[in-house]
Amino acid sequence: MKLLQVDFDYQGPMGEEMSNALVELAESINKEEGLIWKIWTENVSRKLGGGIYLFQNEQSAQNYLKMxxxxxxxxxxxxxxxxxxxxxxxxxxxxxxxVFQEGN
Structure with a gap:
């Protein structure tokens, strides 16, 4: 298993507005090869967005990060x-x- 940590400056909506706006994106992420789960992260005061992802292997994590x-x-x-x-x-x-949930 590999954990991917991503963050970036983000000027878009956060909180409930982000949740409503990005449903389709979240659903599409579930289809990424090797993805086990994602935790969405946001920091309103620093205007950062990102996520923590768990992948089955290094190649899947690298491919996702590049895309x-x-x-x-x-x-x-x-x-x-x-x-x-x-x-x-x-x-x-x-x-x-x-990482020890059933199916991981």
């Missing part, structure tokens, strides 16, 4: 910060990390 970065840049985002991490499963299990 998502291109999509965001087409939407006017100048810089996308993305980092792929390994998941330390023994420590994550101690802290009830969501």
């Amino acid at each position: 998502h970065s291109s999509r965001l840049k087409e939407m006017g985002v100048k810089e996308v910060r993305g980092i792929i991490f390994d998941v330390n499963l023994p420590l994550t299990e101690i802290n009830q990390g969501p």
